[in-house]
Amino acid sequence: MGQRKGRPLDGILVLDKPAEMSSNKALQCAKRLYFAAKAGHTGSLDPLATGVLPLCFGEATKFSQYLLDADKAYASTFVLGESRTTGDAEGEVLASSDASALTREQLESALAAFRGDIDQVPSMYSAIKHEGQPLYKLARKGLEVERKVRQVRIHVLELRDFRPGTRAEVDVYLECSKGTYVRSIAEDLGAALGCGAYVSALRRTRAGPFTLEHCVSLQTLEALKNNEQLEQMDALLLPADTALDALPMVRLTESGGFYLRQGQPVLVPNAPHSGMVRVALETGQFLGIGEILDDGRVAPRRLIVTGR
Known part of the structure; x- marks a missing residue:
């Protein structure tokens, strides 16, 4: 090679x-x-x-x-009163209506249905692959395929600002599980309010x-x-x-690190009783990820190669 x-x-x-x-x-x-x-x-x-x-x-x-x-967080702006092919500002207009009668109370009430565990059908303009092809590439050719409903969790969904008008604008902040499509939330909210909606701005503020x-x-x-x-x-x-901050850390002696690198499970005092852990030497050098076995030893799962 x-x-x-x-x-x-x-x-x-x-x-x-x-x-x-x-x-x-x-x-x-x-x-x-x-x-x-x-x-x-x-x-x-x-x-x-x-x-x-x-x-x-x-x-x-x-x-x-x-x-x-990992969980993600987003700040987004939805435009109400118009639906678009892609569910965002890049698409062509599918339908328009007057959203000027919408109130903040109606919005707050409709948003409540999107908190917690919800079902979503991914957009045809998402990056999910169908037979090796991203859906958005098929969509741009005018093709549509059946997508499986997936359950996602919306931990937080806050209405940050509401600007009424024929094309009303809503600023939202959300914290959600992986695989959540913000465009789908905008489109489903627009459908629930009977006026259509799309995403005009989207900024990811956190990933893990x-x-x-x-x-x-x-x-x-x-x-x-x-x-x-x-x-x-x-x-x-x-x-x-730093990608693994959520995992507990266990530290090994130099000899423990040697055996772990050879693929052997090692005993670590005061280690957690189960699950995945970060493994480092007592010197602070990061070795990788291990898993606690039933007998309390730490088995190597994904180790990094050093000294290349």
């Missing part, structure tokens, strides 16, 4: 994804700027959306599933442990690259285990 082109970088970059750019394009831009050998993103954001997009470099890609499975405060823009990276400030760029990468 040939050498992978690029630098063997490890870590997580929390990118503030720009609007009108696919998640994959944003990933490729960051990968090129870093000249990184290996990188992956942690679940797509719509091109229309901006905000928190964690990118995993090198060994951190082993833990991207934990970010894929990462928030907008962790975010770096492509412009910042480009400026550092142009000034050949590679060390400052690398310093923006967060350690791989």
Whole structure:
């Protein structure tokens, strides 16, 4: 096998994804700027959306599933009184109506139905794949396929602002489980109110442990690259285990770490009784993820390779 082109970088970059750019394009831009050998993103954001997009470099890609499975938070603006093919501002108008009679009370009442566990049918303009093809690619060809209903959980759904009018605008904030489609909430809300609705703005404010405060823009990276400030760029990468903050940490002696790296379960005093754990040496060096066995030992599950 040939050498992978690029630098063997490890870590997580929390990118503030720009609007009108696919998640994959944003990933490729960051990968090129870093000249990184290996990188992956942690679940797509719509091109229309901006905000928190964690990118995993090198060994951190082993833990991207934990970010894929993590809860997310969004700030969004819905336009009421119009429905569009895509459920967002990029689509063509399907139907229009006058939303000027809508009151804040009606909105609050309708939003209540979307809190807790709800069923959603993913949009044809989502990135879910059907026989290897993203649905949005099929939709753009004028095709429609049956989508399975999926249950998602909306932990928080707040009405932040309401601007009445023929095309009323609503600002909402929501915290939700993975796989939640904000466009579907807008469309279903529009249907419940009988006036249609679509998403005009969407910003992801949190993904797992990462928030907008962790975010770096492509412009910042480009400026550092142009000034050949590679060390400052690398310093923006967060350690791989920051994706796993929700997991308890266990620390091993040097010899315990040696045996774990050989694939052997090891005994750790005062470890949790069950579940997945982060594993590090007593020196602080992160080793990867382990699982507590029935006899209390920690078995290796996903270890990072060091000293490449």
